Amino acid sequence: MSGLFDAQVTGDRSQQRYAPRCYQADAIEKTFQLWATHCGVMVRLATGMGKTATASFIADEWLKLGCQHHVMVLVHETQLVSQWKREIRKYTGATVAIEQANSKVSGIVLPRVVVASRASLLERTVLGEDGESHTVSRLHKFDPSLNWLVIVDEAHRYSRRLTTCGHVFEHFERNPDHRRLGLSATPERGDGVSLEDLFGGVAADITMVKAVHEGFAVPFDQRYIKVESVDFRNLHEVAGDFSDGELGVVLSEQKALQSMCIPMLDKVGDRRNLIFCPTVENAKLVTAFLNARCGKMAARTLSGTDSPEVRERVFGDHHRGIFQHLAVCGLCREGYDDPGLRAVTIFRPTKSRTLAEQMRGRGCRPLPGIVDGLDTADQRRAAIAASDKPDCLIVDLVGATSLEPCGSTVEIYADGKPDEVIARATQIVEAGETDVIKAIDRAEDEIANEKRKERLEAALEAARKVTADMRRRARIQANVQYSEFQVNQGHGLGQVSERAKEWAANVVMPFGKFKGERLGDRPDWHLKYLSQKMPNTKIGRAAATELAGRSSV
Known part of the structure; x- marks a missing residue:
């Protein structure tokens, strides 16, 4: 996690004291405040903003x-x-133990900090010496x-609800003074299940667009590859997203x-590149294609099936370049730290905004030391820059049949904005705009101007x-008034009321020489x-009334 903090050397130069950034300090203070009323608190920090350090x-x-206070990660x-063991030990100085596979916490004195894999704390059913089945877990x-x-x-x-972790929360909930801290760049579950029952308070909510605006993350330069020859219409969905297996088949055809x-190579140039693929086989085929075209040392493949050592x-x-x-397939979406990327x-289209942000977020970290020590977002x-x-x-697929709607860079940057803004900004980016933030701003301006024009036209109408x-x-009123004071005025016969005389005399010529x-x-x-000449008009009727009034005098 290099480059995430301001380091101040105190005393021995080998000893460094790390200070949190401004938003991290705010998150720390807010977390303890919320724990007064909530057992669980969520800290949302965009990729590269230092969740582990916070x-x-x-x-x-x-x-x-x-x-009596201990920490379980x-x-x-x-x-x-x-x-996690390395990072938390660096910032706390505490003894950190691991509970995972063959690494087990043992001894009389319990370490102050334990980092455990979720799998290591699973409940397992075993057959006891008495011949009965028993549920066991390392949690004891x-x-x-x-x-x-x-x-x-x-x-x-x-x-x-998950059997793989529900019992863990229940174990620690036996003590009402325990607390939970949730960390995520994308705190939304794909199945729509709310996290509020575990993490009722929110101590920080720093999105990707805010991280870029504040100068803690690099902006995206969005480019698209058109793949009109690829047809996604027959793909099935699994949990609301494309099937990885079917995606792999479609995207592994030679064409x-x-x-x-080929267009990816042209756009990427000499940049170090991370490619997300839907299946291991597809990742291997992409690697083989790149090595055949660029040389056998151009690309490699990694997947979840490879050992930790590999x-x-x-x-x-x-x-190291x-x-x-x-x-990659099934890797690097979370916890992958490579500021030089x-x-x-993205050769793995997705309808999941969470997955889309995780993949793109791998490249948003600034180079080490670039922003540390600078006080303002402008700096x-x-x-x-x-x-x-x-x-x-960011190289993305576009133009594939039935690919929309997909989690996109625009969707990530336009977090919380109306669908019409996202749709318009996507059109602008696909037309060639590489600055996604500018595209969103332009989309908002265009839509605002259109709505302003619509409101003006509606007001004018x-x-x-x-x-x-x-x-x-x-x-109608003039006709009523005229009928009221037109009393036998024809050719001087009868009397014209004084009100009618006054009205007729004060009518002004609206046109002509005597206007x-x-x-x-x-x-x-x-x-x-x-x-x-104008008997049925206001001026004609007024002239007749004035003439009749004079005749009656």
Whole structure:
């Protein structure tokens, strides 16, 4: 986890004291505040923001509360156990034990910190000497009467309903003073099950887009590969996502491999590249294609079936640049730390936003030391822009039949924004815009302008209707007024009311040579002309009334 903290040397230069970043310090303080009312608290930090370190700082504060306070870290992937042990020991200085496979906590004195794989704590049914079946678990070694802090790595993988972990939470819940801390960059489960019953409070919620904006993560440079020849229409779904096996078959055909790999090579250039594949076989075929085209040392394959020793060796070779392309299946989505990675290729389309963010997030870490010690977001963004890794190239599939809707880079950056913004921004990116944030901003501006124009047109139409209605009412009112004071006015016979006289005399000529003059100031011949030429208009009726009024005097 290099490059995640500001290190201050105190005393001996070999001893370093690490200080949390501003958002980590806020998360630490908020966590302890929430524990006053919640047993479980969630810390959401985007990939590369230092979840492990933040949890280590919190664990350190917990251990300081007294010798009865212990820490249990639950890790779901075995390869992350050693990483957690190394990191938490670095920031707490505590003795850290491992509970995994043949590594077992033993002895009279219980270590202050234990890192355990979820599999090692499973309940198992065994046949006892009495011939009866018994349920056993390694959990019995961890006295629940102690004040345990249970740190749950990648908390979105856990649920009280799961038989693989529900009993673990129940074990520690025997002590009401225990606490839980959930960590995740993507705290949403694919099955829709809520995590609120385990983690009722939220101490931090730093999304990928916020991490980029604050200068703690590098921006994505989004590129697309068009694969019109690939048809996804007949793919089945498993738990709401594409079937990995069927994806592998579709994407392993020679024509598909060519349409994906050749443009990928052109876009990636000399960047070190991590390629996500749907199946082990597909990853091997991608590797074989790249090696045949670029040389046998260009690419390698790793999967969950490889031993930890093999993975460590291949990861190390990739970090050192011995080969450029690493094609993986079932690995690197979580807990993979490689700040020097400059390209991520997604050959594993997904409908899961969580999985999409996990894959893309592998490349978002800045180079070590680039942003440490800088106080403002502007300074950090400028430092990233001037570094050897100003962004991370994301190569994505687009144009495949029935590929939409898929978890996409736009969806990740547009977290919480309306679907219409995501759809418009996706169109903008597919048209060639490589800056996803600019695409989203442009989409929001375009949609806002369109809605503003629609509102203006609606307001103008409403105003036109109101004006037309007012004119209609004015005509009706004029007719009523005229009928009221038109009393036997024809040719001077009868009397015209004073009100009618006053009204007619004050009517103003609206047009012609005498525009603006009162009818009361016009000669008889002009009034007679107006009343005869325009008898059914306001001016004609007023002229007739004025003329009749004069005749009655």
